[in-house]
Amino acid sequence: MKISVIITLKKDVLDPQGKxxxxxLDxxxxxxxxxxxxxxxxxxNMNEKDKKIAEKKIEDMCKKLLANLVIENYRIIDVQ
Amino acid sequence: MKISVIITLKKDVLDPQGKxxxxxLDxxxxxxxxxxxxxxxxxxNMNEKDKKIAEKKIEDMCKKLLANLVIENYRIIDVQ
Incomplete structure (x- = not known):
């Protein structure tokens, strides 16, 4: 099962790189x-056939490693 | 109009960071x-009301700056 996740900076956090x-571009x-x-x-890409369990695990990964929840949000955009 | 783009490494390109x-995680x-x-x-986020023109411009930006087309692909995932 392949899961796609996006991590973005929260709305009020400055993004100098984006700037x-x-x-x-300008x-x-x-x-x-x-x-x-x-x-x-x-x-x-994980060995997990149950979509719900896979999503739960991905959320766990985001909370523990992939995202810094103080300044970032995560969202799962695709599960295949 | 807000356009979301993802840049990914091509399939055969090694991704040591991902590894x-x-x-x-393991x-x-x-x-x-x-x-x-x-x-x-x-x-x-751009000042452009025409969706087609906006997409065209974004593709142009990807080709010229955002993506390295030798090793990366881009895809527009959302236009709002």
Whole structure:
């Protein structure tokens, strides 16, 4: 089972890396961009046939390792 | 308009960072994971009302800056 997770910075947390990307794009002529925010993406392939259990485990992984819940949110976007 | 893009390593490209995450998770007791692959995620907020034009611009940004097409793929996962 392959699960896709996105980790994003919380809304009120500054994203300087995203800001730099926005400025760079602006310098390249993409000048109608309001904001760029960067996040992380993980594809996790696990031996687990039960979708619910797999999602539960992924949430656990996010809480314990993948995401810093003080400043980040996680969301599972796909389970195959 | 807010567009979400994911950049992933191509299938045959090694992902050492993903490997380390997998090993770490394994050491934490998540021992039924076959593979972890890491990617990047961007949320781009732009002044563009036409969905088609926005997608075209985002593709252009991916090709010119956000992704290295030699080793990476991009895909637009959401347009709002």
């Amino acid at each position: 730099v990307i926005q400025q760079t 310098g390249m002529g993409f000048d109608n961009i309001n904001e760029v925010r960067q996040g992380k993406y993980f594809e996790i | 380390v995450i997998q090993q770490t 050491g934490m007791g998540f021992d039924n994971i076959n593979e972890v692959r890491q990617g990047k995620y961007f949320e781009i």
